[in-house]
Amino acid sequence: MTPRLIRLTVNGRAYTRSVEPRTTLVDFLRDDLDLTGTHVGCEHGVCGACTVLLDGQPVRSCLLFAIQLDGAVVTTVEGLADGERLHPIQEAFREHHGLQCGFCTPGLLLTAKAFLEEHPAPSDGEIREAIAGNLCRCTGYHFIVDAIRAAAGGVRR
Amino acid sequence: MGAKYFGAAVRRREDPRFLRGEGRYLDDVKVAGLLHAAFLRAPYAHAAIRAIRTERARSAPGVVAVFTFADLETWMKPLPLFGAPPPGLAAAIAFEIRQAPQFALCRDRARYVGEIVAMVVADSRARAEDAAEAIEVDWEPLPVATDMRQAAEAGAPLVHEAWGTNVGVAFTHAIGNVEAAFAGADVVMSETFHIQRYVGMPLESRGAVAVWDRRDGALTTWNSTQVSHFVQQGLASALGLPHHKVRVIAPDLGGGFGTKASGYPEDHLVPIAAIVLGRPVKWVEDRREHMMSAAHARHQIHAISLAARRDGTILGLRDRIWLDLGAYNVWGIVLPYNTVAHLIGPHRIRNMRVDVQAVTTHKTPNAPYRGAGRPETVFAMDRAVDRLARELKIDPAEIRRRNYIRADELPYDFGMPYRDGNPLVYDSGDFPAALEAALKAADYDEFRRGQAALRARGVYRGIGISGYVEGTAIGPFEGATVKVDLGGRVLVATGAVNSGQGHETSFAQVCADALGVPLEHVTVVGGDTAGVPFGVGTFASRSGVTAGNSIADACHQVRAKLVKAAAALLEAAPGDVDIEDGQAFVRGVPASAVPLARVVQASIPTFAKPGVASPDFEATAYHHVPTVTFASAVHVAQVEVDVGTGHVTLLRYVVAHDCGKVINPLIVDGQVHGGVAQGVGGALYEEMVYDEQGQLLTGSLMDYLVPTAMELPPLETVHLEFPSPRNPLGMKGLGEGGAISPPAAIANAIEDALQPFGVDITATPVSPARLLALIRETA
Ligand code: FES
Numbered sequence: 001m002t003p004r005l006i007r008l009t010v011n012g013r014a015y016t017r018s019v020e021p022r023t024t025l026v027d028f029l030r031d032d033l034d035l036t037g038t039h040v041g042c043e044h045g046v047c048g049a050c051t052v053l054l055d056g057q058p059v060r061s062c063l064l065f066a067i068q069l070d071g072a073v074v075t076t077v078e079g080l081a082d083g084e085r086l087h088p089i090q091e092a093f094r095e096h097h098g099l100q101c102g103f104c105t106p107g108l109l110l111t112a113k114a115f116l117e118e119h120p121a122p123s124d125g126e127i128r129e130a131i132a133g134n135l136c137r138c139t140g141y142h143f144i145v146d147a148i149r150a151a152a153g154g155v156r157r
Numbered sequence: 158m159g160a161k162y163f164g165a166a167v168r169r170r171e172d173p174r175f176l177r178g179e180g181r182y183l184d185d186v187k188v189a190g191l192l193h194a195a196f197l198r199a200p201y202a203h204a205a206i207r208a209i210r211t212e213r214a215r216s217a218p219g220v221v222a223v224f225t226f227a228d229l230e231t232w233m234k235p236l237p238l239f240g241a242p243p244p245g246l247a248a249a250i251a252f253e254i255r256q257a258p259q260f261a262l263c264r265d266r267a268r269y270v271g272e273i274v275a276m277v278v279a280d281s282r283a284r285a286e287d288a289a290e291a292i293e294v295d296w297e298p299l300p301v302a303t304d305m306r307q308a309a310e311a312g313a314p315l316v317h318e319a320w321g322t323n324v325g326v327a328f329t330h331a332i333g334n335v336e337a338a339f340a341g342a343d344v345v346m347s348e349t350f351h352i353q354r355y356v357g358m359p360l361e362s363r364g365a366v367a368v369w370d371r372r373d374g375a376l377t378t379w380n381s382t383q384v385s386h387f388v389q390q391g392l393a394s395a396l397g398l399p400h401h402k403v404r405v406i407a408p409d410l411g412g413g414f415g416t417k418a419s420g421y422p423e424d425h426l427v428p429i430a431a432i433v434l435g436r437p438v439k440w441v442e443d444r445r446e447h448m449m450s451a452a453h454a455r456h457q458i459h460a461i462s463l464a465a466r467r468d469g470t471i472l473g474l475r476d477r478i479w480l481d482l483g484a485y486n487v488w489g490i491v492l493p494y495n496t497v498a499h500l501i502g503p504h505r506i507r508n509m510r511v512d513v514q515a516v517t518t519h520k521t522p523n524a525p526y527r528g529a530g531r532p533e534t535v536f537a538m539d540r541a542v543d544r545l546a547r548e549l550k551i552d553p554a555e556i557r558r559r560n561y562i563r564a565d566e567l568p569y570d571f572g573m574p575y576r577d578g579n580p581l582v583y584d585s586g587d588f589p590a591a592l593e594a595a596l597k598a599a600d601y602d603e604f605r606r607g608q609a610a611l612r613a614r615g616v617y618r619g620i621g622i623s624g625y626v627e628g629t630a631i632g633p634f635e636g637a638t639v640k641v642d643l644g645g646r647v648l649v650a651t652g653a654v655n656s657g658q659g660h661e662t663s664f665a666q667v668c669a670d671a672l673g674v675p676l677e678h679v680t681v682v683g684g685d686t687a688g689v690p691f692g693v694g695t696f697a698s699r700s701g702v703t704a705g706n707s708i709a710d711a712c713h714q715v716r717a718k719l720v721k722a723a724a725a726l727l728e729a730a731p732g733d734v735d736i737e738d739g740q741a742f743v744r745g746v747p748a749s750a751v752p753l754a755r756v757v758q759a760s761i762p763t764f765a766k767p768g769v770a771s772p773d774f775e776a777t778a779y780h781h782v783p784t785v786t787f788a789s790a791v792h793v794a795q796v797e798v799d800v801g802t803g804h805v806t807l808l809r810y811v812v813a814h815d816c817g818k819v820i821n822p823l824i825v826d827g828q829v830h831g832g833v834a835q836g837v838g839g840a841l842y843e844e845m846v847y848d849e850q851g852q853l854l855t856g857s858l859m860d861y862l863v864p865t866a867m868e869l870p871p872l873e874t875v876h877l878e879f880p881s882p883r884n885p886l887g888m889k890g891l892g893e894g895g896a897i898s899p900p901a902a903i904a905n906a907i908e909d910a911l912q913p914f915g916v917d918i919t920a921t922p923v924s925p926a927r928l929l930a931l932i933r934e935t936a
């Protein structure tokens with residue numbers, strides 16, 4: 001199929017690219033923009049590893065086509081830290097050992113960011129519910145919940 | 158040389174790159190001119206290939222090549238097989254073993270759904286996948302064997318005709334006098350337990366990238382493997398290349414759990430394509446491929462009997478064990494014998510007889526997954542002990558008190574070999590102490606006191622116990638090279654691959670202490686065959702102990718060299734020189750301190766003079782462990798069962814464990830948590846389901862249920878520390894333990910919750926539908 005031109009903003013930077021209609025957003029981010037921090041775990045919308053923020057809301061980038069994103073504003077894990085300074089959620093994950101292999105981590109960080117912006121003082125139950133769409137095979141979630149709870153204090157509203 | 162870092166909860170050094178999305182996993186490896194491979198996989202569990210037509214695929218857009226077995230015949234060597242019994246074991250037990258090698262591509266028949274029939278290489282992954290669909294195969298479906306017990310019977314359809322049977326491993330093993338034990342017993346409890354097929358399911362699937370350098374005649378391949386040196390050996394022999402011309406690099410791994418410790422057809426096919434085409438080739442497995450072709454695991458049946466006195470003392474144990482190998486017997490005695498060596502666990506049982514059959518079926522091959530036979534065998538044993546307790550009206554905690562081996566009985570000799578052929582002797586630990594610690598942490602007595610009142614209100618809560626003793630850190634060794642560079646900084650290279658366990662932190666802690674340098678001065682590289690000549694890899698809870706001790710040994714050698722050079726530089730006796738915090742100094746003379754960089758630089762010859770010593774600040778060590786060390790734990794689960802829906806809620810989960818000396822307590826907790834989560838999946842949710850035709854019904858994560866944060870409770874851990882006398886660092890293995898006991902502990906808790914119904918849990922996963930059916934049967 002003929003490629004189409006799209007314009008979008010990723011992590012504050014504007015891109016214009018021509019994409020094949022069948023290219024998913026995650027492949028576009030990883031292959032065309034070389035932003036490999038967004039991971040592919042299942043390509044069928046279950047694992048949440050590919051989560052990015054689309055206009056501030058978490059979405060599964062394996063379930064979207066890049067051409068749907070014309071004009072959109074996207075945040076990936078690469079857009080979280082402020083230069084050398086890690087985002088408070090990233091700091092909290094490190095402090096509380098909220099990651100092991102790190103493969104689920106980008107998706108969880110973005111899910112947590114969107115969640116904490118709307119729930120500044122969540123209960124553990126709310127945290128667990130918020131991240132129920134992100135599979136982690138390494139941690140058993142305990143330290144992830146600790147990290148998100150700790151981050152709740154330090155997240156910019 | 159104090160322990161400044163060893164034992165400290167150091168924050169992980171690999172985390173910043175993972176948190177920033179700057180890890181480099183297999184799919185992140187990019188090379189100029191990359192081609193992409195896709196595979197056509199068998200749609201039948203057992204079928205003969207009558208013809209393959211590839212013309213359409215070959216002429217599809219972007220396609221560079223299509224390979225079938227016939228196209229690559231000269232390259233097709235049998236894939237590696239493992240699991241011959243080591244001498245000490247072969248001498249003690251008569252194993253019947255049949256192994257048939259798999260070829261990377263099906264030659265003339267497929268033996269499981271997902272076996273590779275053809276490889277397409279194209280300029281993009283999408284086009285390679287399109288073309289794979291255009292390959293036409295004339296299949297002749299053949300009869301299938303899918304049930305392990307039926308497959309073991311005469312007359313079953315055969316997976317490997319030349320064997321004349323489907324039994325891949327068979328043996329009988331006995332200790333003590335089991336006949337006398339059963340004859341003298343007051344009570345005999347018998348039950349058959351089924352452990353389903355469930356799998357590691359790392360969040361990152363498998364993959365490989367291969368680059369062939371024509372100039373050097375050398376292959377570099379990145380492979381998401383836990384065992385780069387094994388992959389290197391397999392490739393060197395299959396490709397007829399010297400080992401030093403095959404470099405295997407394990408990049409960051411998105412989990413492994415054993416699934417990535419097996420050998421796979423793609424390990425060979427991707428490099429072969431790169432060599433034949435002279436172009437770099439990449440393949441990344443998709444989740445559906447992963448589910449049907451990455452190794453499956455578990456899947457056993459135990460027909461177990463316990464003979465006991467009326468007071469609950471267990472006198473003897475009989476178990477008939479079946480294990481479903483899937484289509485190839487890749488791992489020989491590893492899983493069946495692991496199962497046997499861990500059956501007795503913490504119990505004082507001197508009389509045992511086991512009859513084991515590992516059986517091939519037309520399903521995906523079975524390989525070790527976190528625990529490797531232990532979760533299965535512990536499920537059978539701890540369920541049987543609970544059943545015995547129920548029959549004798551003894552509390553499940555009390556029957557364990559009466560049967561657990563006491564600390565003063567250690568070292569405890571079973572009078573049989575471990576899987577490595579060495580005597581099975583528990584080295585250290587205190588199983589009753591772990592039991593009491595777990596019960597106390599879980600408020601066992603209080604729970605019991607409240608249980609009846611809750612039941613009266615229609616709230617069904619139960620508590621379940623499971624304990625294990627686990628042979629960890631199987632040898633024979635791991636390789637580690639330690640070098641100090643011109644700037645006084647240290648590189649540690651080891652064959653142990655980091656798949657999320659934090660090696661870059663924990664191994665740096667070991668090195669920094671042993672060498673006397675700041676942690677920040679150490680870089681750890683794992684799983685690059687160019688870094689250390691010989692290595693084994695990460696599996697079997699072995700890396701901390703085997704690589705840790707090799708790193709310490711190598712550091713001690715390098716330290717001695719540094720001390721000698723520093724002594725020459727400082728004009729002191731070597732015995733007076735010490736190294737701390739990256740500085741060499743004469744003891745008691747702080748002003749004499751010089752940075753290690755100075756010591757190294759002063760050792761380099763100049764035009765004017767030779768160096769103060771040879772600038773050889775490097776050592777490689779292969780620490781040999783005499784045999785495994787025994788880690789142990791007791792798990793206690795509290796559950797609530799909704800008798801209207803069959804839904805099980807985990808209320809609390811407590812682990813009291815001993816893994817010897819701990820390098821980093823934060824990492825240890827994380828490993829326990831992750832293991833428990835996988836065990837919970839096995840207990841309640843996860844199952845690879847096949848139909849009678851050998852079709853896989855669970856092909857996505859919508860069908861195969863990995864636990865989410867909603868299914869898991871907070872996890873409570875109690876640490877007991879009994880150093881192992883079997884290695885200088887006093888460590889024991891840790892990685893697998895968490896996954897061993899949850900199925901047994903949770904099933905025991907469910908049965909306990911449902912005492913009023915008299916429900917018998919004999920199989921996992923205990924899904925709501927299954928549990929509801931059981932409740933209805935008894936109601
Ligand atoms: S990769 Fe998108 S949800 Fe799994």
Ligand code: FES
Binds near residue numbers: 098101135
């Ligand atoms: S840290 Fe490995 S999947 Fe979450």
